Amino acid sequence: TQLLEQSPQFLSIQEGENLTVYCNSSSVFSSLQWYRQEPGEGPVLLVTVVTGGEVKKLKRLTFQFGDARKDSSLHITAAQPGDTGLYLCAGAPDAGGTSYGKLTFGQGTILTVHP
Protein backbone atom coordinates (compact mmCIF):
# COMPACT_ATOMS: atom_id res chain seq x y z
CA THR A 1 0.00 0.00 0.00
CA GLN A 2 1.38 3.39 -0.98
CA LEU A 3 1.22 6.07 1.70
CA LEU A 4 1.94 9.78 1.66
CA GLU A 5 2.91 11.62 4.83
CA GLN A 6 2.45 15.37 4.95
CA SER A 7 4.08 17.72 7.40
CA PRO A 8 3.29 19.82 9.20
CA GLN A 9 -0.37 19.00 9.80
CA PHE A 10 -1.11 22.55 10.97
CA LEU A 11 0.60 25.81 10.10
CA SER A 12 -0.39 29.20 11.49
CA ILE A 13 1.63 32.16 10.25
CA GLN A 14 1.48 35.91 9.76
CA GLU A 15 0.92 37.57 6.42
CA GLY A 16 4.20 38.05 4.57
CA GLU A 17 5.97 35.01 6.02
CA ASN A 18 7.33 32.15 3.92
CA LEU A 19 6.42 28.51 4.49
CA THR A 20 7.14 25.03 3.18
CA VAL A 21 4.91 21.96 3.27
CA TYR A 22 6.44 18.52 2.80
CA CYS A 23 5.02 15.35 1.32
CA ASN A 24 7.00 12.12 1.80
CA SER A 25 6.63 8.47 0.95
CA SER A 26 8.67 5.28 0.99
CA SER A 27 7.10 4.42 -2.38
CA VAL A 28 7.83 5.76 -5.83
CA PHE A 29 5.02 7.63 -7.55
CA SER A 30 4.83 8.25 -11.26
CA SER A 31 3.72 11.80 -10.53
CA LEU A 32 2.62 14.04 -7.68
CA GLN A 33 -0.19 16.54 -7.60
CA TRP A 34 -0.94 19.33 -5.16
CA TYR A 35 -4.48 20.42 -4.38
CA ARG A 36 -6.03 23.15 -2.29
CA GLN A 37 -9.37 22.59 -0.58
CA GLU A 38 -11.57 25.20 1.07
CA PRO A 39 -14.41 24.45 3.52
CA GLY A 40 -17.52 23.14 1.79
CA GLU A 41 -15.73 22.57 -1.51
CA GLY A 42 -13.87 19.80 -3.27
CA PRO A 43 -10.10 19.93 -3.81
CA VAL A 44 -8.85 22.10 -6.67
CA LEU A 45 -5.75 21.06 -8.60
CA LEU A 46 -2.81 23.46 -8.30
CA VAL A 47 -0.05 21.61 -10.12
CA THR A 48 1.16 18.25 -11.44
CA VAL A 49 4.86 17.32 -11.29
CA VAL A 50 5.96 14.36 -13.34
CA THR A 51 9.73 14.24 -13.66
CA GLY A 52 12.11 13.56 -10.77
CA GLY A 53 13.79 16.83 -9.75
CA GLU A 54 11.15 18.91 -11.50
CA VAL A 55 10.42 22.39 -10.15
CA LYS A 56 7.27 24.31 -11.09
CA LYS A 57 6.32 27.83 -10.13
CA LEU A 58 2.81 29.24 -9.89
CA LYS A 59 3.08 32.91 -8.89
CA ARG A 60 4.20 32.79 -5.23
CA LEU A 61 3.98 28.99 -5.03
CA THR A 62 6.94 26.74 -5.88
CA PHE A 63 6.51 23.00 -6.18
CA GLN A 64 9.33 20.47 -6.28
CA PHE A 65 9.35 16.74 -7.01
CA GLY A 66 12.18 14.78 -5.44
CA ASP A 67 14.84 13.16 -7.63
CA ALA A 68 13.71 9.68 -6.56
CA ARG A 69 10.01 10.58 -7.07
CA LYS A 70 9.21 9.70 -3.45
CA ASP A 71 8.76 13.19 -2.05
CA SER A 72 7.58 16.65 -2.92
CA SER A 73 7.43 20.09 -1.37
CA LEU A 74 5.28 23.19 -1.68
CA HIS A 75 6.87 26.51 -0.82
CA ILE A 76 4.81 29.69 -0.50
CA THR A 77 6.57 33.04 -0.53
CA ALA A 78 5.07 36.05 1.23
CA ALA A 79 1.90 34.25 2.30
CA GLN A 80 -1.39 36.14 2.14
CA PRO A 81 -4.68 35.55 4.01
CA GLY A 82 -6.16 34.32 0.73
CA ASP A 83 -3.72 31.38 0.84
CA THR A 84 -5.57 29.99 3.87
CA GLY A 85 -6.90 26.50 3.24
CA LEU A 86 -6.18 22.77 3.31
CA TYR A 87 -3.26 21.76 1.09
CA LEU A 88 -3.17 18.16 -0.09
CA CYS A 89 -0.53 16.23 -1.97
CA ALA A 90 -1.62 13.24 -4.03
CA GLY A 91 0.32 10.59 -5.90
CA ALA A 92 -0.64 8.67 -9.02
CA PRO A 93 0.27 4.97 -8.74
CA ASP A 94 1.57 4.48 -12.26
CA ALA A 95 1.97 6.22 -15.56
CA GLY A 96 -1.26 4.96 -17.09
CA GLY A 97 -3.84 7.55 -18.09
CA THR A 98 -6.52 6.23 -15.75
CA SER A 99 -4.19 6.36 -12.74
CA TYR A 100 -4.95 10.02 -12.19
CA GLY A 101 -8.36 9.00 -10.97
CA LYS A 102 -6.91 6.56 -8.41
CA LEU A 103 -4.90 8.96 -6.32
CA THR A 104 -3.32 8.37 -2.92
CA PHE A 105 -3.70 11.53 -0.84
CA GLY A 106 -1.70 12.75 2.10
CA GLN A 107 -3.62 13.73 5.24
CA GLY A 108 -3.33 17.41 4.41
CA THR A 109 -1.82 20.55 5.89
CA ILE A 110 -4.19 23.17 7.29
CA LEU A 111 -2.67 26.58 6.62
CA THR A 112 -3.93 29.71 8.34
CA VAL A 113 -2.46 33.06 7.33
CA HIS A 114 -3.27 35.87 9.74
CA PRO A 115 -3.49 39.47 8.45
Place this chain on the structure above:
Amino acid sequence: ETGVTQSPTHLIKTRGQQVTLRCSSQSGHNTVSWYQQALGQGPQFIFQYYREEENGRGNFPPRFSGLQFPNYSSELNVNALELDDSALYLCASRGGSYYEQYFGPGTRLTVT
Protein backbone atom coordinates in the same frame (compact mmCIF):
# COMPACT_ATOMS: atom_id res chain seq x y z
CA GLU B 1 -19.98 24.29 -19.32
CA THR B 2 -21.18 23.08 -15.92
CA GLY B 3 -18.83 21.66 -13.34
CA VAL B 4 -19.15 18.49 -11.30
CA THR B 5 -22.31 18.45 -9.21
CA GLN B 6 -23.27 16.13 -6.37
CA SER B 7 -26.50 15.43 -4.56
CA PRO B 8 -27.61 15.58 -1.90
CA THR B 9 -25.42 18.12 -0.12
CA HIS B 10 -26.02 16.65 3.30
CA LEU B 11 -27.54 13.40 4.48
CA ILE B 12 -28.23 11.83 7.85
CA LYS B 13 -28.77 8.08 8.05
CA THR B 14 -29.06 5.48 10.77
CA ARG B 15 -26.61 2.61 11.22
CA GLY B 16 -27.66 -0.38 9.11
CA GLN B 17 -29.46 1.67 6.48
CA GLN B 18 -28.50 2.02 2.83
CA VAL B 19 -27.63 5.23 0.99
CA THR B 20 -27.24 6.34 -2.63
CA LEU B 21 -25.16 9.37 -3.56
CA ARG B 22 -25.22 10.93 -7.01
CA CYS B 23 -22.70 12.68 -9.19
CA SER B 24 -23.04 14.48 -12.50
CA SER B 25 -19.69 14.69 -14.22
CA GLN B 26 -18.41 17.72 -16.07
CA SER B 27 -19.60 17.89 -19.67
CA GLY B 28 -17.56 15.57 -21.91
CA HIS B 29 -15.85 13.75 -19.05
CA ASN B 30 -16.09 9.95 -19.32
CA THR B 31 -14.21 8.95 -16.14
CA VAL B 32 -15.58 9.33 -12.64
CA SER B 33 -13.82 8.57 -9.36
CA TRP B 34 -15.24 8.47 -5.85
CA TYR B 35 -13.33 9.35 -2.70
CA GLN B 36 -14.16 9.26 1.02
CA GLN B 37 -12.79 12.08 3.15
CA ALA B 38 -13.08 11.62 6.91
CA LEU B 39 -12.88 14.70 9.08
CA GLY B 40 -9.31 16.00 9.31
CA GLN B 41 -8.02 13.52 6.73
CA GLY B 42 -7.16 13.50 3.06
CA PRO B 43 -9.50 11.82 0.58
CA GLN B 44 -9.28 8.03 0.18
CA PHE B 45 -9.88 6.45 -3.21
CA ILE B 46 -12.97 4.22 -3.30
CA PHE B 47 -13.28 3.31 -7.00
CA GLN B 48 -13.16 4.67 -10.53
CA TYR B 49 -15.55 4.18 -13.44
CA TYR B 50 -14.54 4.53 -17.07
CA ARG B 51 -17.19 4.19 -19.77
CA GLU B 52 -19.61 2.44 -17.39
CA GLU B 53 -17.08 -0.15 -16.16
CA GLU B 54 -15.34 -0.21 -12.79
CA ASN B 55 -11.70 0.54 -13.46
CA GLY B 56 -9.82 0.28 -10.19
CA ARG B 57 -10.89 -0.03 -6.58
CA GLY B 58 -9.36 1.08 -3.31
CA ASN B 59 -9.39 -0.70 0.02
CA PHE B 60 -13.14 -0.56 0.63
CA PRO B 61 -15.48 -3.49 1.37
CA PRO B 62 -18.03 -4.79 -1.17
CA ARG B 63 -20.87 -2.96 0.58
CA PHE B 64 -19.51 0.08 -1.26
CA SER B 65 -20.68 -0.24 -4.85
CA GLY B 66 -21.18 2.05 -7.79
CA LEU B 67 -22.65 2.59 -11.20
CA GLN B 68 -21.89 4.79 -14.15
CA PHE B 69 -24.60 5.62 -16.65
CA PRO B 70 -24.39 6.17 -20.43
CA ASN B 71 -24.37 9.95 -19.85
CA TYR B 72 -21.33 9.34 -17.55
CA SER B 73 -23.15 10.40 -14.38
CA SER B 74 -22.51 8.08 -11.46
CA GLU B 75 -23.91 6.70 -8.23
CA LEU B 76 -22.22 5.50 -5.08
CA ASN B 77 -24.21 3.03 -3.00
CA VAL B 78 -23.32 2.04 0.53
CA ASN B 79 -25.18 -0.80 2.24
CA ALA B 80 -25.36 -1.65 5.94
CA LEU B 81 -24.08 1.75 7.01
CA GLU B 82 -21.63 1.91 9.90
CA LEU B 83 -20.79 4.85 12.13
CA ASP B 84 -17.31 5.04 10.54
CA ASP B 85 -18.93 5.69 7.16
CA SER B 86 -19.62 9.24 8.33
CA ALA B 87 -17.53 11.38 5.99
CA LEU B 88 -17.51 13.74 3.04
CA TYR B 89 -17.93 11.77 -0.18
CA LEU B 90 -16.28 13.38 -3.17
CA CYS B 91 -16.82 12.67 -6.81
CA ALA B 92 -14.27 13.70 -9.44
CA SER B 93 -14.46 13.54 -13.20
CA ARG B 94 -11.80 13.49 -15.90
CA GLY B 95 -12.00 13.94 -19.61
CA GLY B 96 -9.49 14.53 -22.31
CA SER B 97 -6.89 16.23 -20.14
CA TYR B 98 -4.45 13.57 -18.99
CA TYR B 99 -3.75 14.89 -15.50
CA GLU B 100 -6.65 17.03 -14.50
CA GLN B 101 -9.62 15.85 -12.57
CA TYR B 102 -12.32 18.11 -11.27
CA PHE B 103 -13.93 17.51 -7.92
CA GLY B 104 -17.49 18.19 -6.93
CA PRO B 105 -18.33 19.90 -3.63
CA GLY B 106 -19.08 16.58 -1.96
CA THR B 107 -21.92 15.01 0.00
CA ARG B 108 -21.62 15.15 3.79
CA LEU B 109 -22.95 11.83 5.17
CA THR B 110 -23.62 11.46 8.88
CA VAL B 111 -24.43 8.02 10.27
CA THR B 112 -26.00 7.92 13.71
